Amino acid sequence: MGTRVLGIVALVAVLAASVNALFLVPADVNQGDAQRIMYVHVPSAWLGYLSFGVTALAGIGYLWKRDLRLDAVAVAGAEIGVMFTAFAIWGGMMWGRPVWGVFWQWEDPRLTTTALLLALYLGYLLFRRLTDDPHRRAARAAVVGIVAAVDIPIVHFSVEWWRGLHQGPTIGSPDKVLHPSAPGLFVLALVSMVVAFTLAWAWLMIRRYQLARIDWQIEEHGRLGRISAARRAVRAAATTPADGAAEGA
Amino acid sequence: MSALRADASAALAIARKDAIAELRGRQIAGSTLFFATLVLLLFGFALGPDSRRLAEAAPGLLWLAIVFGSLLIVARLHQLEAEDGALEELARYPIERHAIYLGKLLAGLAAVLVLGGVLLPVVAILYGIDLAAAWPALLATLVLGAIGLAAVGTFYAGVTVRMQAREVMLPLLMLPVVAPLLLATVKATSAALTANALGDLGAWLQLLIVFDVVMAVAGAATYGHLLEE
Numbered sequence: 001m002g003t004r005v006l007g008i009v010a011l012v013a014v015l016a017a018s019v020n021a022l023f024l025v026p027a028d029v030n031q032g033d034a035q036r037i038m039y040v041h042v043p044s045a046w047l048g049y050l051s052f053g054v055t056a057l058a059g060i061g062y063l064w065k066r067d068l069r070l071d072a073v074a075v076a077g078a079e080i081g082v083m084f085t086a087f088a089i090w091g092g093m094m095w096g097r098p099v100w101g102v103f104w105q106w107e108d109p110r111l112t113t114t115a116l117l118l119a120l121y122l123g124y125l126l127f128r129r130l131t132d133d134p135h136r137r138a139a140r141a142a143v144v145g146i147v148a149a150v151d152i153p154i155v156h157f158s159v160e161w162w163r164g165l166h167q168g169p170t171i172g173s174p175d176k177v178l179h180p181s182a183p184g185l186f187v188l189a190l191v192s193m194v195v196a197f198t199l200a201w202a203w204l205m206i207r208r209y210q211l212a213r214i215d216w217q218i219e220e221h222g223r224l225g226r227i228s229a230a231r232r233a234v235r236a237a238a239t240t241p242a243d244g245a246a247e248g249a
Numbered sequence: 250m251s252a253l254r255a256d257a258s259a260a261l262a263i264a265r266k267d268a269i270a271e272l273r274g275r276q277i278a279g280s281t282l283f284f285a286t287l288v289l290l291l292f293g294f295a296l297g298p299d300s301r302r303l304a305e306a307a308p309g310l311l312w313l314a315i316v317f318g319s320l321l322i323v324a325r326l327h328q329l330e331a332e333d334g335a336l337e338e339l340a341r342y343p344i345e346r347h348a349i350y351l352g353k354l355l356a357g358l359a360a361v362l363v364l365g366g367v368l369l370p371v372v373a374i375l376y377g378i379d380l381a382a383a384w385p386a387l388l389a390t391l392v393l394g395a396i397g398l399a400a401v402g403t404f405y406a407g408v409t410v411r412m413q414a415r416e417v418m419l420p421l422l423m424l425p426v427v428a429p430l431l432l433a434t435v436k437a438t439s440a441a442l443t444a445n446a447l448g449d450l451g452a453w454l455q456l457l458i459v460f461d462v463v464m465a466v467a468g469a470a471t472y473g474h475l476l477e478e
Contacts, residue, residue: 063474119425127422130414136477140408143471144422147404150467151426154460158429161452162436 013196037095043197044088051081056149059142071138072212109159259344263352285318303376308438323402327410346473357399365391386441393457394434404468407475
């Protein structure tokens, strides 16, 4: 019930913040309507990072407590994080084409880092899909998620350096949009988008977690069913010749 | 102190076992060296006969070939272990799990170093670059890069060794993680070859050291969870 209320609140908040960002806030003087992409781009990127952080923490928690519920949290974080990260990259590319003139800017460390991040967690999800036993999958996925999280800062610094060690911050990085001199209306629109998206994220996380628990119950049910079927078969095989022998005697 | 010594001797024993197996069978050396050399040859065809372009791209091509070759090395080293349940036996020995990781890491490191040592002159010949002047910097880059590849590769080979789809999963998991290592080694190699940016070389080698230490510690700390059934 609480989750349903949260879902409705999140939906209303996303709709209201979107209407505000799309129609009520004036367009940027330099970038025009393309700047409005930032209102979904920044919350998506933030929620991507948050989700992967949740996955790493849940992985550490699983290795410590061996509780499959924590593994369900980890898979929810990875899947929803991949979705938001892909959305952030897509939005960034749509923004980059009119503003930078290209979809893909190798000079931008955030873009290249985020692309690697997406690859890391797509690998994580594929790995999960190809491992059957729930506890083995949970433990292996936990260590893979931890090592991926450890790699993220190194990736970030290396790509940051890669553009040129002695170079200052490049122009046109997405953060410049949030310059302190940005009008209060723009900041308010972005903050309300972040809040709305985070509410939607919380609802998605809860639902995905519940789905993972149901998946696990189905798996377990199937396993128990196979075991009892095998047990029945063994019992049948054990009793039939015995009966035959008794009749024979 | 004695615990450390026990770990070290266990790790060395495992690495020596792998080295002896390799010296007797030469399963890894033959396939990996041939494959990596072939990759370098094909890069030459892909980038055309312009020798200046090849010389410019040489550091990147060299390290891509080493990364691809190291995928084969770490996969094969773990494959040997998984056959006939040898890994389960190894996990039952009264030694620390991280000592097993370090042993496999050392064996992988030796193999990647041999691979790099063979590929460096091959690159020099095929792409026409002069290695002689820059060899201390190149050697340092090779050693630090090989440690990182062995540390990450041993971990992911352990993750994937029991999977049906390990040939696909190992590169998918490992390649994004070694991206910073590729950046750093390529930049350090070209800094060493152009010899006009000594400050850059030092910074990239430092990044490699950080990568090696972080990945080896993360691998050693978590490898034990991979051996559990």
